[in-house]
Amino acid sequence: xxxxxxxxxxxxxxxxxxxxxxxxxxxxxxxxxxxxxxxxxxxxxxxxxxxxxxxxxxxxxxxxxxxxxxxxxxxxxxxxxxxxxxxxxxxxxxxxxxxxxxxxxxxxxxxxxxxxxxxxxxxxxxxxxxxxxxxxxxxxxxxxxxxxxxxxxxxxxxxxxxxxxxxxxxxxxxxxxxxxxxxxxxxxxxxxxxxxxxxxxxxxxxx
Numbered sequence: 001x002x003x004x005x006x007x008x009x010x011x012x013x014x015x016x017x018x019x020x021x022x023x024x025x026x027x028x029x030x031x032x033x034x035x036x037x038x039x040x041x042x043x044x045x046x047x048x049x050x051x052x053x054x055x056x057x058x059x060x061x062x063x064x065x066x067x068x069x070x071x072x073x074x075x076x077x078x079x080x081x082x083x084x085x086x087x088x089x090x091x092x093x094x095x096x097x098x099x100x101x102x103x104x105x106x107x108x109x110x111x112x113x114x115x116x117x118x119x120x121x122x123x124x125x126x127x128x129x130x131x132x133x134x135x136x137x138x139x140x141x142x143x144x145x146x147x148x149x150x151x152x153x154x155x156x157x158x159x160x161x162x163x164x165x166x167x168x169x170x171x172x173x174x175x176x177x178x179x180x181x182x183x184x185x186x187x188x189x190x191x192x193x194x195x196x197x198x199x200x201x202x203x204x205x206x207x
Contacts, residue, residue: 004029004182005146007097007133008198010153011122012058012206020106020121022129023098023205024198026148031092036194038088042081049077054189055085055196057203089197098205099128122158123165130169130181138177147182153195154186162186 009024027035045051050072059065060078067073106121118124133148152162166184169175189195 005137005148006032006151006194007148008151008194008201009129010195010198010202011125011155012199012202013103014206018103019100019206020103020125021098021100021202021206022125023096023100023201023203025089025094025096025201026133027092027094031094032194035088035092035094035197038091039085039193039197042084042088048081049073054193055081055199056189057082057200061203085197085200089200094197096201096204097129097133098201099125099132100205101125119161122155123161126152126158126162127165127169130166131175131177134169134175134177134180137180144179147180149182150184151192151195151198152184152186153198154188159186 005026005028007024007026009022011020011022013020041047043052043055050066052066056065056067060067060082063069063073063075063078067078101121101124103121106117106124109117111117118127130150137146137148150166163184166181170178170181172178185192187195189199
């Protein structure tokens with residue numbers, strides 16, 4: 001029971017605002033703990049051309065933000081870092097998941113009683129991710145005590161609604177899989193560093 005299942009999630013959208021995605025990685029805590037130690041070690045300032053506060057896949061791949069050339073980075077150093085971080089993830093038993101939705105198609109749907117499907121794309125996809133992962137766990141015939149602890153990158157305009165969706169999903173007696181939905185924790189990538197891993201999952205889902 002100590003090896004709790006944890007899902008780290010983040011959102012991503014392409015620069016043309018055509019696709020919205022939520023993605024991340026799922027695994028047991030006994031896989032996440034050593035992964036975290038390796039992650040921290042690889043991002044130690046002494047192992048980087050220039051210190052960063054947190055890893056962001058979009059910035060690293062494109063040379064933006066803390067990964068700019070004028071801060072000591074270049075294409076080779078950014079590419080090497082991405083490969084090294086992917087290698088760390090692949091060493092452990094964590095699985096990537098993700099869902100995406102074409103925004104033009106979503107926004108073309110008619111509102112029902114004045115309310116959009118899922119209220120907006122963020123909440124629609126958030127509900128879908130909670131349900132899909134819970135259903136996977138339920139159909140996996142795992143012991144009844146197994147639940148998923150969800151960790152999501154903080155996004156203040158949506159956090160209140162996300163908490164409401166999470167609570168409603170836990171309490172909806174129509175669904176047997178609701179018992180698989182554990183806690184929900186919001187944090188930022190600097191403090192909750194495994195959300196930096198989730199950032200890669202969200203970015204790749206969007207691509």
